[in-house]
Amino acid sequence: MNLLEVRNKSWMNFVSGEWLPSTEFIDVENPATGQVIASVAAASEVEVSRAVAAARACVATGALTRCRPAVRAEMMMRIASEIRDRVADGAYVGCLESGKPLKAARAEFEEAARYFEYYAGMADKIEGTAIPLGDAYLDYTIREPYGISVQVVPWNFAPSICARSLAPALAAGNAVIVKSPELTPLATIILFEAIERAGVPKGAVNLLCGLGKTTGAALVSHPDIDQIVFTGSVQTGVSIMKAASERSVPCVMELGGKSAGIVFADANLDQVVESVRSGTFYNAGQVCSALSRLVVHASIYDVVVEKVSAMARTLKVGDGLVGADMGPVVSEHQLRKIESVCDRAKTAGARLVTGGQRLQDKAGWFMQPTVFADVDPNMEIAQEEIFGPVLSIIKFNKDDEAFDIANGTRFGLVSGVFTQRLNTALKAPPRLNAGQVFVNEWFAGGIETPFGGNRMSGHGREKGQEAIDSYVRTKNVAISLAV
């Protein structure tokens, strides 16, 4: 694809196996230039109802559940293969709409294919148990799909997060309606072209584009849905949970984070620097599990501040299409938000070591890689998710103090420790209130490893075999054998 083709293409909603024309549209910008690159159809309440009706009809026919599960596995392998055939287009469009480096957009689209491959392998292994009750009974469990799984996706990794929820939901036999993010909907549409091409039962997989407050709100409040899987901000997640609780609709919530890495005195500092490079600055810091706080032992504090900021200064910031290390943030609104948090941090007494403002010489929404030192753990910059390329460095003296700081926010998504001592590494995870712990490498793990949050970072787990539990519910069958 090229820019002209992106501009001229009709970007539509996908319902019941058809691409729906629309009368309302949303403009999509390239954050590297601030220019509009496409218009995407916005689904109205009518289209939301149509999608729910199509998904319900699919559930009723049993098209996904009455077949042998291996048939779903084959379908998912076909989807993976069609996604792989579209990696070049998906990466180009993903890079254009999000500004992220082309290489990262490519890796993300390939990851979407991996989710379908991985969960294809699980489709025929979703087994129940037999429960011994003596001679008089036969008792067993069935792990059934919910029915209609509604999945709301954020803008930071739209195609891979879409696949992360969609693939296990399909493997388990659910019909799915995805709501794509308004800022970056295009790569997800390419993903759905792959799904269409692979051939899925009508209504099994549907895509709605549109604003959160209209399309998203209409979808999650629809009376005929069976489950909500939401990935996004705490604020939106809480409002969805409140509304869902009135109808007892179960939710999986993948929300924000404010993750800390504890750097013990014996840490390998090269590992620390490389972890900040990816953990803090990958995707311009717009990652829920970003390394946003570094909690460093006093004995190595000055050298860590120096090494980390020296690395940050070397990062090439620019348009993702032309080989930058770090692209822009997603929108002007996001850029302003990040700049104002940095301004308030300076006023509060944090020491700005590098960065702290937008790149003045570029048209798009570029933020400098930013490092603050001497941050107090209670400052706003150390408590609230920034979702930008900003690191807060905090000093500690005693180990207990480090764990208190790491655990001392309302979030609980990820924590990390840097140490060369096995004892320290093994004793740390039970003391950290987080869904996962990285040791000596930020973002270690993969699609095979369970992921999710504690506290305000959410509940339920995605990724790995465990994600299947988020997409099935158990039915117990107790049979009296009395004659």
Ligand code: NAD
């Ligand atoms: P957001 O909450 O603004 O939007 C997320 C999605 O919800 C979008 O598709 C949006 O259109 C939709 N939405 C907004 N209001 C809605 C409503 N009232 N009803 C239904 N849908 C609605 O979040 P965002 O800014 O797109 O994403 C950034 C946030 O996502 C960050 O907080 C980040 O930490 C979090 N996130 C979490 C994970 C995770 O796995 N834990 C992964 C990525 C992002």
